[in-house]
Amino acid sequence: MHNHSEKFPDPPRTLSATVYDDLRARLLVGRLLPGDTISIRTLAAEHGMSAMPVREALKQLALERALTGALKRAYRVPDLTCGEAANLFQIRAVLEGGAAEAATPHLSARDLETLRRRTRQMDVAWHKQDAIRFLEANFRFHALIYSRARNDALLDLIENLFVRTGPWLAKGILSLDKPEDWLGEHEAIVAALERGDAALSRRLIEEDARWGMSFFQS
Amino acid sequence: MHNHSEKFPDPPRTLSATVYDDLRARLLVGRLLPGDTISIRTLAAEHGMSAMPVREALKQLALERALTGALKRAYRVPDLTCGEAANLFQIRAVLEGGAAEAATPHLSARDLETLRRRTRQMDVAWHKQDAIRFLEANFRFHALIYSRARNDALLDLIENLFVRTGPWLAKGILSLDKPEDWLGEHEAIVAALERGDAALSRRLIEEDARWGMSFFQS
DNA sequence: ACGAGGCACCTGTGATCACAGTTTGACAGG
DNA sequence: CCTGTCAAACTGTGATCACAGGTGCCTCGT
Numbered sequence: 273m274h275n276h277s278e279k280f281p282d283p284p285r286t287l288s289a290t291v292y293d294d295l296r297a298r299l300l301v302g303r304l305l306p307g308d309t310i311s312i313r314t315l316a317a318e319h320g321m322s323a324m325p326v327r328e329a330l331k332q333l334a335l336e337r338a339l340t341g342a343l344k345r346a347y348r349v350p351d352l353t354c355g356e357a358a359n360l361f362q363i364r365a366v367l368e369g370g371a372a373e374a375a376t377p378h379l380s381a382r383d384l385e386t387l388r389r390r391t392r393q394m395d396v397a398w399h400k401q402d403a404i405r406f407l408e409a410n411f412r413f414h415a416l417i418y419s420r421a422r423n424d425a426l427l428d429l430i431e432n433l434f435v436r437t438g439p440w441l442a443k444g445i446l447s448l449d450k451p452e453d454w455l456g457e458h459e460a461i462v463a464a465l466e467r468g469d470a471a472l473s474r475r476l477i478e479e480d481a482r483w484g485m486s487f488f489q490s
Numbered sequence: 491m492h493n494h495s496e497k498f499p500d501p502p503r504t505l506s507a508t509v510y511d512d513l514r515a516r517l518l519v520g521r522l523l524p525g526d527t528i529s530i531r532t533l534a535a536e537h538g539m540s541a542m543p544v545r546e547a548l549k550q551l552a553l554e555r556a557l558t559g560a561l562k563r564a565y566r567v568p569d570l571t572c573g574e575a576a577n578l579f580q581i582r583a584v585l586e587g588g589a590a591e592a593a594t595p596h597l598s599a600r601d602l603e604t605l606r607r608r609t610r611q612m613d614v615a616w617h618k619q620d621a622i623r624f625l626e627a628n629f630r631f632h633a634l635i636y637s638r639a640r641n642d643a644l645l646d647l648i649e650n651l652f653v654r655t656g657p658w659l660a661k662g663i664l665s666l667d668k669p670e671d672w673l674g675e676h677e678a679i680v681a682a683l684e685r686g687d688a689a690l691s692r693r694l695i696e697e698d699a700r701w702g703m704s705f706f707q708s
Numbered sequence: 709a710c711g712a713g714g715c716a717c718c719t720g721t722g723a724t725c726a727c728a729g730t731t732t733g734a735c736a737g738g
Numbered sequence: 739c740c741t742g743t744c745a746a747a748c749t750g751t752g753a754t755c756a757c758a759g760g761t762g763c764c765t766c767g768t
Contacts, residue, residue, distance in 0.1 A: 336553070343729085562758075563760065564719055
């Protein structure tokens with residue numbers, strides 16, 4: 273049997289990084305919801321490894337505020353207050369706005385086509401009430417844009433914020449009964465990017481980033 | 491003997507957090523310089539503890555890019571390229587600009603007085619070529635402003651960026667022979683804040699954040 | 709004298725064990 | 739039936755040991 277058929281990213285990486293990435297991906301798309309509790313030994317058993325790598329991954333996620341870790345108590349997915357969520361989306365707006373503005377001149381025609389595909393994926397996921405697929409396509413849409421800003425550190429920070437707001441957004445989407453509220457702002461974003469209008473792109477992205485606050489705003 | 495005379499923040503916290511904070515403080519003020527190497531067991535011996543807490547702290551710092559951690563090789567303080575440094579200062583500019591704008595209406599007269607004191611401390615440290623004291627006062631100056639923006643998550647992110655740019659700034663300051671280049675822009679910032687001019691404060695802070703790029707720019 | 713190979717020491721990573729505080733559920737008493 | 743209490747099982751944290759890979763110096767051969 274050839275090895276090529278197996279997943280390959282494992283060997284050069286560390287076990288700790290494996291579970292870290294796994295948790296991060298789950299938070300990003302809302303496969304973990306606010307209040308969910310996570311145990312070191314349970315996760316270790318699921319992954320078939322010792323508790324050591326898992327504990328490191330959880331501690332790191334707690335440090336970057338993707339999880340809460342009280343002393344001697346189980347790690348949990350943070351249940352943000354509206355104020356905390358608003359703060360996060362405020363940061364996302366300024367950070368993603370700047371990234372979009374810087375990325376505008378560097379988007380290729382191929383990129384724009386990919387963005388349109390992501391938009392369509394989001395549309396069908398939204399009407400299916402499939403929060404996970406929706407958030408996944410949404411993240412890939414934004415990540416592609418920001419990656420063209422040629423600033424890796426900035427991309428990391430934005431990704432972190434997506435991870436932290438993921439569970440909140442998933443909770444918000446799942447709490448809706450009517451999927452009517454969705455308006456295809458993303459097409460406007462793609463149009464602005466295509467025209468090379470950096471200022472407009474920035475404004476639209478800022479608006480889109482703040483959209484997540486529309487849930488539960490009291 | 492009374493316990494009140496001892497440092498108190500220790501007991502409720504974890505050993506791992508202790509060495510984490512210690513390293514972070516050292517990076518922030520440039521007591522660790524780019525290229526410096528850090529060993530788990532050495533640090534553990536210095537702190538009189540097992541290697542376990544130290545490894546967690548180092549891994550966390552590596553994760554937030556405050557240290558580099560190649561596989562099976564010693565952790566080191568990153569020696570940033572000019573491009574990477576420029577990226578970081580670009581992020582600082584947009585993030586700190588936004589924070590300053592939001593904080594402007596909430597600064598008290600007492601805050602402004604403290605800011606002026608920090609400015610004076612920076613001045614004397616600069617003329618003494620004391621990079622550590624300079625960076626410490628500089629950080630406290632900025633941190634006080636941003637703390638008034640009432641956005642803890644934003645404050646965390648900015649602090650992280652200070653930690654990451656600390657060694658670079660220290661290297662830059664120490665490489666200068668003449669301390670002539672220092673211009674007291676901070677007084678202008680305080681003046682703008684005192685007048686409640688949010689837009690001007692933002693612009694001045696952005697300018698100040700980009701100042702760190704003036705070293706070694708090729 | 710110079711270069712290449714090898715071995716000893718260094719590094720981080722993972723496993724296993726011991727410990728202390730927290731949570732939870734069951735059982736006894738009102 | 740409700741409530742207060744206690745014990746067992748859970749939680750994360752820290753220590754110690756074993757392992758594999760990387761680095762560099764020292765020696766042996768030419």
